[in-house]
Amino acid sequence: MRIGLFIPCFIDAFFPEVGIATLELLERLGNEVVYPRDQTCCGQPMANSGFNDECADTEALFVRNFSGFDYVVAPSGSCVHHVRNNFDAIEQTAEVTALRERTFELVEFLHDVLKVEEFPWAWFPHRVGLHNSCGTLRHLGHARPSELQTPFFSKPMDLLSRVEGIEFVTPARPDECCGFGGTFSVVEEAVSAKMGHDKVSDHARAGAEYIVSADSSCLMHQRGCAERIGVPLKFIHIAQILNGADA
Incomplete structure (x- = not known):
């Protein structure tokens, strides 16, 4: 097509x-x-x-x-x-x-x-924490929001699970906003930064090596927060993993 x-x-x-x-x-x-x-x-x-x-x-x-x-x-x-x-x-x-x-x-x-069923060229032997942005989660239906009592599903996880070597870890508050929120991070800088610090710390405690997301904006915000407070995490967009990014 x-x-x-x-x-x-x-x-x-x-x-x-x-x-x-x-x-x-x-x-x-x-x-x-x-x-x-x-x-x-x-x-x-x-x-x-x-x-x-x-x-x-x-x-x-x-x-x-x-x-x-x-x-x-x-x-x-x-x-x-x-x-x-x-x-x-x-x-x-x-x-x-x-x-x-x-x-x-x-x-x-x-x-x-x-309806892709495999990514035979992809190999990513790392522990990853999945970040669903607020918009993709609740407006595009990427996954089941944790506040709903409905059967679990996760489209990003379905795709990533077809990548050899990948291991998932789950933070304590998986659906909590990272604080980016577009212009929110500009007009509410202190609140945004604290939310980002909490988010990356939560992923680090869960044992993640990488945070992966479908939204580079959230990854950009979280990477900056992690660097400022010294949390040793790496950040990568889901497209890069599915395309066979080097580990």
Whole structure:
């Protein structure tokens, strides 16, 4: 199938290796992947800050860039959540509505659409703690939120369990927010930092060597917190592991 690859701003600027891993992984799985060169922000930061009308130009550009693909895939749950659920600064034509419906975050695309059963090229012999961001957990349905009394499921864990050598450890409070929260980490810096310190300490006590997530923004925040308080953890995006990142 023909996929439009959407790489969010902060991944493009700070974590290009995540975008490259996503591209390579999707191509390994037999897809034609196209990266529209003039793509920009989807508008999420403005919408989160209460300036929804100012998203109109970025949303219109997103539509121009990504209409016509079978699917749009991004390695970022928060950006996909914006497109699917909050992308309403422009007129909701049939074209816009259809595009929003076929925009997927990488994990859900691999798990729900492609239904990938194996990653024979991947080997990661490490203890990992899985971090589900608040948005991917509760808005995209990556896993069962711990506050719900429903059967357990975890799409990231399902995919990662197909990687040879990996071992999972579970922190005491697995669904607790890490404190990033986009602009929250700017306007509530002290609270955000304390939440991040608590999160990485919880993973370290559980015995994690790596924290893995589908959201680079949360990983960026947690890595900074770990470095500041001296917690010896490493951080990696799920796309890199599934693509066969070196251990």
